[in-house]
Amino acid sequence: MNYRDLLKNASKAYCQRVARRIGLTDRLPASKLRQQIVERFLNPSSLKDSVACLNSHERLVLMILAFSCGETGVPFHLFNRKVNQMSRGWSGRGTDILHTLAVSGFIFTFAASGMQYHYIVPADLRLLLQEIFANDMSAVLRHPKETPKNVRHDGFALVRDIFTFLCFASQYGIRQTQQGSIYKHTQKHLIKRFEVPNDTPKVYDRINPAVENPDRLALIFHFCRHQKLIRRQDSDLVCSEAGKEWIQKTDSEKLLDIYTHWLEHGVSKDPSVSIAQSIVRILAPEQWVLLSSIQEQISKFAVGATWAQTLYSQLERSLVNHLTYMGGITFAHLGDDVAIRVTDIGRRLFYGEPIESYEFESSFIVQPNHEVLASSYLAPELRWKLNHIAELHQADQMSTYKLSAESIYNGLRLGFSLDEILLFLKAHSKTGIPQNVEVSIKDWEERYGQIYLMDVMLLRCQNAHIAQEVRTSKQIGKYILGEISPTDFVVSRQHSQELLTLLEKQNYMPLPEIATLEKE
Template sequence: MNYSEICARMPWELRSRIQAETVYAPWLGQGYGLEDIWADSVVLETIFNQMGPDERTVLEGIVRDIGSELFDAARLEKSARGLLSGAEMKAGLAGLLRKGFIFAFRKTWGELVYLLPEDSFGLWQQIMFPELAVVPPDGTALSGIEPIEAVKTDIRRGLFQALVFAAQQELKLTQNGILHKKQLQKWLELIPLNETLLQGTTIKYAYADAYPMKAAIMLDMLLRLQLIVPDGETLKLQSKALKTWLNRSVNEQHLVLYSIWKRLTLPAEAWLQHAVSLLERSDHGHWFSPLGLLTGLERQGLMPVPAESGLEERLGRLQQKWLDPLAAMGWLEKGTEALGGRVHYRWCVRLFQASRTPQESEEPGRFMVQPDFEIIVPPDVTDEVCWELCCIADPVAHDQVSVYKLSKASIRRALENGRTAEEMAEFLEAHALYGVPDHLLPAIEGWARPFGKLTFVNTLLLRCDDEETALTVAKLPGAAPYIQEAVGTKDYIIALDDLQPFAAVLEKAGYMPGMPLLLNGKNGSGRGRSYPKLADVNLQEDEADAEFQLSMDRGLIYSRNSAHYLQLESQLPEPADLYPDLKDIPPMWLKDYRTYHVSTRKEIVEKAIEMKTLLQVRMNGTDYRVAPRKVQDTRGTWWMTGVEQRKDRLPQALEVRWHAGEWDEMKLILPGINDKY
């Protein structure tokens, strides 16, 4: 779950509490919002360096060993690797919750679980492990890498073709809510995803017995982007969402699609999440090996120790769960060494690096209209132009450079979808790089001339029981605007769009008209298929400029992360909330150093063990912090065994075993209450 999704669910009280944290004051005063702060690596690093040692250690453990995965208190304790006492972990976690670096969610039975927002993981990785990098292959390997299969298309282009298909064909559903087999088969031919490379994914989705994986992925993207929505027995194309989507740059579209895929399929293991984040920072167009990714992680201590599996198994999991599916989507290119056959990958889409794309350039690309009625479309032609071109021409080939062809059938399709011969001619002349051959426009005009001479009109017939009823209906108040003409003495022609309002007039007059079952299978206004004309779709300024809104609760693929279904916890813990028994502790135990009787010392040590907290002990003029683990009675006296907690949090923590009278003074330490040296 990303910050944007969490912020959309965040109550105002929680936002206000987080904004009240003093560390945010300098940036909030400069006009930053919380979302801006959480997305700025420089600001986050500044705050990280100001954080207390408990917060830093807890956050480092989460990023290193848990990642962006729901976790509970037991998992958190394991990630601390013995560097913190239980109370220190609670205090550190509470500080992270108050800063909005970690969020709490409440399960149905009341248990709290916690989450590091997914889009902050990569930022924290860079802050905590600045030297992390992919180990590049040697020069010999680089010179002999050949692509296994040239990347000709990608999921973005496949999504575009799916939208064209939905506009031309109308996606009809069976009673079970799935596409009809014949229509699905035609649609599958347009989806460019390589299913062989998708086999390693573990996604689960609805209607798995009816839809192949690539169909489910494409439908899922369309539904989450709200480009199509269920409407009775069809999946209906949404014109406003379509125009907003096609207005986005190529990079923006790829990034949105990648974001959806990542949210649905991000691996649970922290080391794989580190590999994903490191991959996102890799240079575009440069070959890297999966081994180079894992070697980079291992050098920074980000691989599990002891090893949960062998190197070959880890490499296989990395490739099958993440790298191969990205290659299937057309984001990565897969290649092998000429000698040795080792697999390498490289980015073939600039997902994370700022760059001007053809769709962002000031001069959009143009197509070439050929004398044989073919139209050659380079990759820099905008999606909006391609959309209209798909209405008037048929696709011949989809590649980096695509080919379309004008025909009598394609011109008729355009006419049936509201285009005129004049509009088609203007469109071709406006976007043709070298103009339109002289004979093409007269041909289009000739094909279009017979259209409209005769027209089947989709209207309704209101049939009255007798002539008297027909005369009465015609005289009803409000009926005249809906009656187009009389047919004989008992029937009237009614426009299809007027069915519902005219029925309301009749019902108000006391009639109960029988309603027809229309062509779309519904009682109401029905239309034939319609290919949206984007020029006629009006977007408000805020709709055109706003971030594209995802609907993560729609779609076919089941999200692996259950945080979407849990309640966001709005209460933030105060330091005193961490210690329910605080009122029962004698105040003097928490104040200055004191010399206590041996029996009182034992009570304090046992209380520290019970609360999983610390003791501050002075012995021979030196101060020590100890997390006591047990008290052992021996021959009328007792010993304390514990772990010395150093300021530097070194993993080589020292175990200590001290006699009851071995130290001079002591006090109980409760992190967040009295833990300042």
């Protein structure tokens, strides 16, 4: 709810009290009074002056609420407990501070459900307060003494890894444990196909304890599941129609979808990451800051020493790693610390500006050793098809695929014909298809379907006399598809119940149950 909506339910007496606190006349009709209060609080300059009038403890409590309350606020009992823990060494009690903020118009209370009351900061006021507090904190951040050496960052690596994830789901399916995590061997196959380079910190792939998936995979899996890009088919998760449609979006549109999801489901649920993201959002272009200095500012909110000690790891994992994976920041290791800098992509994500996408490439190279070299900027529709007929061995700026009997078999199994595969490779290979590669593909295709299973049943007679009667019966004979031996006949599984009923009517007295054959 915004400020105007919350204030319109407040009594005139409350509005008069707020007006006096912020230096406005209280001798106005209620509607005029509300209008003036809204204008004062939503004016950035006036709001900054009002915040400056608060004492340090009031500012700290307001800062915590501004970054942590979200759209539904925070429950009284939880927040009162936190403030009272923090205020043990203060001259004023935590409840008095909250009362001051309420009668000053900064926070409101409302009944969320039943008799449970919540504190809330109006959404529009909350954004302005976050900007003010983030600016205050960023002004005292520490910077590296020398400009760090950049590590590689790529704003679309995450987009392409999600593409790889969806391709894998389409080809092989993704199976989960009973706890909801992806099976370990599948995790390894997926991580191996992802694009992050060798100089990426190993913390990218630490196991996320909440879902028991590596962090990168946990981020991708949560996004795909929440956006319904994958669906359940029998015991596996496969790429959905929504997933195939999402692939057709531009990479800049995909990146914005991912960033929005991260804000809603990651940042908004973690106050420390929310504060850090607000600080990073307003960093000047080309400005490097130390992560430890961001930690120091957020540590002011810590109630216990344990939380303060784990905060750096949490920021590294949930802020630095995720924003780097999105291309929003670049970073460099400086001893035991990390220096970060906002990229152009990051600035555009933070402020909702259009992100320039790259031009897709429309060709690759098929080599005599059956490898296919393809740029990571290969057009999505070409990459999708290539993933279905060749196995991805290494993903980087130049990805390496391998054509093999297994990969061609997989393509044929998914519905591609030999002509479609050869035509696709010829149309998009810069150097054509080497003759030995084309011969291999044709040889592999010739083997396809030469052996197959048939879904039939065996009708077995215990003696030759009965078998002869069955064979020569016009009514029973129409159910016999073939003969394996003088006493064994192939019959249709689909019509087995009809055949069983007919045998019973003709007094052959067949066994009512279907016998199974066990290997001796």
